[in-house]
Amino acid sequence: MLKGRRKFLGLIPGFVVASSSSMLLSFNTQKILVMLVLAIAFSLASIIPLRIAVALHQAPIPQAILVLGSASERMEFAARFWRSHTN
Secondary structure, eight states: OHHHHHHHHHTSTTOOOOOHHHHHHHHHHHHHHHHHHHHHHHHHHHHHHHHHHHHHHHOOSOOOOOOOSOOHHHHHHHHHHHHHOOO
């Protein structure tokens, strides 16, 4: 059945029918590319938790609360936040 399809597809202009050995090589190449892309994605995704861990190790307790703007609501919120998060 496969030979009949190859003959039919070989008749289509511009369509190249690959042999089984080149298809196997293509599959291995695709497998390597998928592994490479997954490795790159994993390494990029692990950068964020790593940087958070380093930041927590360097400055585990915040030293100050900075309020931008002079609105009284912001100052009151910062005071309530500071009182509720004493640790």
